[in-house]
Amino acid sequence: MERRDKTKGKIAGIIANLVIVEVDGPVAQNEICFIQHDETALMAEVIKIMGRNAYVQVFESTRGLKVGMPVVFEGHMLEVTLGPGILSRNYDGLQNDLDKMDGVFLKRGDYTDPLNREKLWDFKPDANIGDTVQAGDWLGEVSENGMPHKIMVPFKFQGSYSVKSVVSAGSYKVDDLVAVLTDAKGNDVSVTMVQKWPVKVAIRAFAQKPRPFKLLETGIRCIDTLNPITEGGTGFIPGPFGTGKTVLQHAISKQAEADIVIIAACGERANEVVEIFTEFPELDDPRTGKKLIERTTIIANTSNMPVAAREASVYTAMTLAEYYRSMGLRVLLMADSTSRWAQALREMSNRLEELPGPDAFPMDLSAIVSNFYSRAGYVKLNNGLSGSITFIGTVSPAGGNLKEPVTESTRKAARCFYGLSQARADSKRYPAIDAIDSYSKYLEYPEVQEYLVKQVGDKWLEQVIEAKDMLLRGKEAQEQINILGDDGVPIDFHERYWKSELIDFVILQQDAFDSIDCSTPLDRQQYMLNKVLSVANSSFRFNGFEQVSDFFKRVINQLKQMNYSQFQSDTFVKYEGDLDEMLKAQLN
């Protein structure tokens, strides 16, 4: 929706960050308005209209607002600004550049430009005069931190256009004219490097959205090996507090094989965002040789920042991801945590006095969540190339109860489930992903299976299933041992239990703070799984159950030392040699 005339209004009521505005003309649902308060203008979004009253949620504190203060409606929805210069920026939920703000404290009504308007970019034209183009087609490119950043036909352009002119290669500012297009009626429209797009509307400038099939390597063994996620896949990580959601998310964002990483810190701890700010500029990106921050954008709406902007922050992040996907890039989008977003919806629904659904969340929570997750995915662009958004959200279930509305709604929308278990976290078995309860629906996709066979090996799938079975059998054996006692069960129950412990300690557990163990490439994962399974499938001789645990502890210790060593280095080979000796001595 766009309207040229600005409707005006006056404040008629205030309830926390919900303000009722009496308007004198047309207003639209989700339209943006500014409340004039002394010298500052406070941004707000229309969320309900009753007669002449527009109910707006203010993205700022409403302290000091009075009845009668003037309000101006902007004629458009909440929009982000898209153009080169988004990478390595730190934005708030409304895409204000946080680094451009003065002072230590955030000031109300301080809105800053997300782009640098003065910077010169080396533009290379991509389109030819006379080409027929449509929204999302590439007209040229600039290099953004070494990444090809396509300048596209603005997404708002409807129908097809012909290229009338494109500027020649050279240095331009983002607002400089780079192309002139002619529409079907013969009108000329000019294009710069900047465009705007409303965050709550999905960008659909692509040809089709096929099922994802490529594995997205994360370097985390219990994801890649047991429950892999795909490029363009969706996953979620629910877990009670203290089970390592954030550490896991950070690990994924550091290591995953993505071109662009967008992190939405949505209603979470500020110090966690600071950790990203501090670490990412220092971390080397193994794939480009540059720093990780150069391909990362952070949307920070921490828990103490205004609640209404929290809801906007996830949409802002998704829209930026869609923008980069349209350039044929692989985008990884992480949102921590979607529960805080749901709570923001709940607070507002409550102030609007809507009839509540379960746990006082709005009735349409499930629809909102699945609608959002569906914006991720693998797409074929109009030019035949592909791009993807892999989306992983965390969920913070109230009371650690996975039956609560946000977890339930997300379960319906996401294809991978990485449940973090309190029991595993309590015994410091990190990452605390419960390998038995977690799942990846992608493992059932024939196209994913085919890809894995081709990339990793034809035995891989069987091995993964074998490892999962062993974990399950080990758990059952452990329950039996707990009920009947150590000597009340046959020795092979102990063996079964310890084989699952072997997989747990060597494959599932991974030290996120160790420089080598933190990330395991797929070939190493395959090597270690092979090794572990060959141990588990050997037949050993034991005189009594105490020998079983003693032996496996030594084996696990040896394999852990291997995990801590550089792959195939001298030390690694030495530990492996010692291990083989140890195994041989115990063989039947």
Add this chain to the structure above:
Amino acid sequence: MESQAFQKVYKKLTNITKATVSLKASDVGYDEMAIVHGRLGQVVKILGDEVILQIFSGTEGIPTNAEVAFLGRPPQLKVSEQLAGRFFNAYGDPIDGGPSVDGETRDIGSPSVNPVRRMQPSHLIATGIAGIDLNNTLVTGQKIPFFADPDQPYNQVMANVALRAQADKIILGGMGLSNDDYLYFKNVFDNAGALDRIVSFVNTTDDPPVERLLVPDMALTAAEYFAVDKNEKVLVLLTDMTLFADALSIVSNRMDQIPSKDSMPGSLYSDLARIYEKAVQFPSGGSITIIAVTTLSGGDITHAIPDNTGYITEGQLFLRRDTDIGKVIVDPFRSLSRLKQLVIGKQTRNDHPQVMNAAIRLYADAANAKTKLENGFDLTDYDERTLDFAKAYSEQILAIDLNIDTQKMLDVSWNLFRTHFHQAEVGLKKEFMDLYWEEK
């Protein structure tokens, strides 16, 4: 109480509930303070010309013709060095018989720190308690609560931590503090000769519960003054946040809001986050560290208050009575300090992370052995050894009556490993085994 010469006085209340009054008034700002029948109130809702005020001390005895004067400002505190050593009530008025404070007037509940202007917390806070320093190391700029049942000595532990923490200022925000506990804090600080480093804002059980809502903001406004203006290391103690949350639920209930889990308002997470997120390390060297208390009912951490708190704070410290040694310990399983990774093995000896984890894993094995024992099964030799280890570990590391440095804590841990286990059972990185396994 203050008043202004030109202010308009209203004399007709339209509605009165247990916690709020409404009247017709104009030119009133949201969040503005007012004096109603001599009591302080704050604007919580404006609909056209109808203004709804929350009365902090309750509405008992307020008549419909009560005088209402709006103050044209949100709640404020006067800040200066004069705050040091003083005791105030929830409104920032002295309760120690001393003179009122001169200084700059500041609105409480100020805006958030721009996240890009924060520094990563990096200074270790040593408390001498191994259950904290070894297993759950605290860092300046952190926010962490004690999760404790009401009968546990959390206030005593907190006072100890505060005094050993080498903070420039300690700010106590007491909410629903019993008079005895209030005097306890006063005595402990006084005896330690630390009174001039302490500022206290206290709402005792004698005071109206809704007044508590002002206490954290008052305490944190004072904290921001010392941390930002004076670049000091400030430690804020908030006890008990459960009573603060209860006050929130009283108000939201009176305002006819739909309750969410456990009768708490749907905004509980944001309300608590607004307070806890004031913990910050400033680039200029000043910092605000928050140590709070959240009392639990029957150890239930799934209740909305501890649950939301856990998602906001950077860990939690659990106190538990260990019946084997008859002392209160810091529970190693349920306690956590999220920021410890920033300092352990860096500002402490490099074996710290691995020693900590190994000890806790072995302690967990002991817990399993104990279950076996309780279920009437025979114990293996290993089980027996873990039980012996657990007892010694509880006594020499987890007990809260300890006061030793981290180096000593690590040495004690290695000593326990060596006494009770073989190298493979402890399973540490070989380089540490080579360095520390043999007794020096």
